[in-house]
Amino acid sequence: MAIFLTVAAKHCRKAEHSLSRYSGTAGSFKYRFAAVLLVMLCVGLSTCSQALSQENQNTLTASAPKKLILAEAVMCEKIDGLTPENQAIVFSIALGRISCFTSFDPVPEDTYVYHNWFFRDKLSTRIKLSLQPPRWSTFSSVQLREADQGPWRVEIADREGRLLRLLRFSITD
Secondary structure, three states: OHHHHHHHHHHHHHHHHHHHHHHOOHHHHHHHHHHHHHHHHHHHHHHHHHHHHHHHHHHHHHHOOOOOOEEEEEEEEEEOOOOEEEEOOEEEHHHOEEEEEEEEOOOOOOEEEEEEEEEOOEEEEEEEEEEOOOOEEEEEEEEOOHHHOEEEEEEEEEOOOOEEEEEEEEEEO
């Protein structure tokens, strides 16, 4: 900015000299030149201020903590290599075991979630599962008995107990 003002001042001195030869109003030219410079300076400062404000906003947005996001949640017959197989909402008691698979992306920090298994609206089991950044997949399973036929649900909750997802399914004969 200082270089621009120096160059502008040199050119304006030449223009002032030329103007004074023709009109004899070199003094008023100085005032006009000062006014133009003041306007240019104000516009430049305003632009810089807006740019800094935008940069600060971007920095705040980038440094704001990311939220834990549940990317996928499914009920399945089994897990093979962290891949859910045979996803469904109705399972046969003959399977002997079913699983709840969850995948999180992003995982901003080490944390944990709960898989709360309910049978006929009564808590059957609560399983605490660890998560690690940057993304994480995990699962829990329950062993099925003959008496487990009927309506089930799994509530997936974060460490504060906030419900992230609800999965309903049934066990039949």
